[in-house]
Amino acid sequence: MSTQAETGAKGFSLGALARRPETGTVIGLIVVYTFFAVMGGPVFMGAPGWSSWLNIAAEVGIIALPVGLLMISGDFDMSVGAIIPASSMMAAILCGHYDLPAIVGIVGGLGVGLLVGFVNGLVVTRTTIPSLIATIGVMFAVMGLTLGFAVLIKGSTSVSYVPDPLTKSILGQFINGMFNVSILWWAGFVALFFWFLHLSPIGNWVYALGGDQESARNAGVPTNKLKISLFMMSGFCAAFVGVAQVMTYQQAQVAGGQSFIFNSIMCVVIGGVLLTGGAGSVVGIVLGTMTFAIVNQGIFFASLDPNVGSIIIGVLLLVAVLSNDTFRALALSYATKKK
């Protein structure tokens, strides 16, 4: 037994590494990158390639982080697809239509996200409606409200706004004309979420909530407050992307954002988060997001038929879930096989 303790204490061994749940995702990422590097050639491996997939990764990644946390805690958030246009519309109407300062638009847009997240949280905690359905309901309601107000106030389904240079440089600039500044924001969000989930004591509650809600509540975790906070986080992050889109593209549309619903969930699942909750990591979510973005953009560089890209993403998703299950089974069998 003492030898076992020693190997455990060293903290690094190939076997332990193979049992990390992220291992499957890393292998997937390497395979996918290599494939598109070969197909896409030097352009894909150079700055144009990196910027194109990083830009995509940053946008979907900022949303995938809280969506992943929600999934770890056992819930889904489908409403992100409606929050993005709602918040960008709010920002564009406040600043572009009413000519208020940019900060008002930003706060207003983010406020929309927090509010919708709060409503999601309330519906999920106060009723027995599963979050998947509850947030779809909220999504449609928000979509309707966005369209209704946009037409009522502006008489149009799109509102344009030209941000001042400072706002533009913070939220919507392309560094070197290629790299969207949102990549840096993504990095910031990653650090924040990593700290929250893996280092702060509250992160433990997220896993407990996803593992067994009843036991978590009995252990003294304020499960309802935690759930509402998590929904507000995802609302906030989706709104952040919405607001950043206005600053980048100088226009807000009532439609759009739908693709983020499935894309964010795919990033999270490819990243090894368990659909039923209780397991997952921020590193995994980031790796999953990168994998997704590389496939998403690699197709153009490899000049493949976009339909082939959809097939690759679909297959990738299935393989990811299968391999995640395998690695999880390995991790669980670890203790029982030792003796």
Place this chain on the structure above:
Amino acid sequence: MADQTPILELQHVDKSFGPIDVLGDINLKVHAGEVLCLLGDNGAGKSTLIKTLAGVYTPTRGKILMDGKEVHFTRPRDAQEMGISTVHQFGGTFPLMSIGRSFFVGVEPTKGWGPFKVFDRKTANDVAVKAVQDFGITRIDDGDRLVGGLSGGERQSLAIARAVHFGARVLILDEPTAALGVKQASHVLRIVNEAKKRGLAVIFITHQVMHALAVGDHFAVLIRGRLAANFMKGEKSREEITDLMAGGEDMATLEAQIAGEDTELHSPAHVRASQAE
């Protein structure tokens, strides 16, 4: 022991959900260092009773006393703070969390300063492993392992060790042996004994009479929400207890009935022959 004030006492406790009376006039006492076995068939009101003790439900009528003083639990947390801990059938643990992390859910140890406090993984793991090993489960030696990798008995033991570590005085075990094999169950029973030796009051819910007899000092049988029997160790035989649990119905009659149906189904000729006799 009889002259001591019981840790936990129920006086004339009733619980109704709307027009449905689930518990009626329950009087029970549990002392420190005693195992009370709560027996009863499915739907007898065992779950309601322990949920009332754990603060999930408040009694419709009647009093709960701790150390002789009346207490009111409005939520599970209240009961926990008074030292009443419930361990559920599957251990109430989280299969995909590490041993250290799951041990400290809700009371995470931290290190660091102010808003930058971080979860102290090392302390959590060390404390959790030591607490379980103190209960004789020496196989658990790495706090980073996932709870799901443990056997059912070990998970129960972990949950019990956790409750004891956090100062439980009354341990409510909700069917801890129901899903376990013989060997695993004896594991858990040993730990129940260990908890008792440490001076805890244990309320052990089961419908396996053998398990109850192995560790119990005091037995209470619930039938349709009423206390049908309340006796100390040695006062009743195993058969009597089994009969009581089956709703007072004579077990032998039941057995004969089932056997009768069985033979009727499979060998009518034999039955007819025996009837002719």
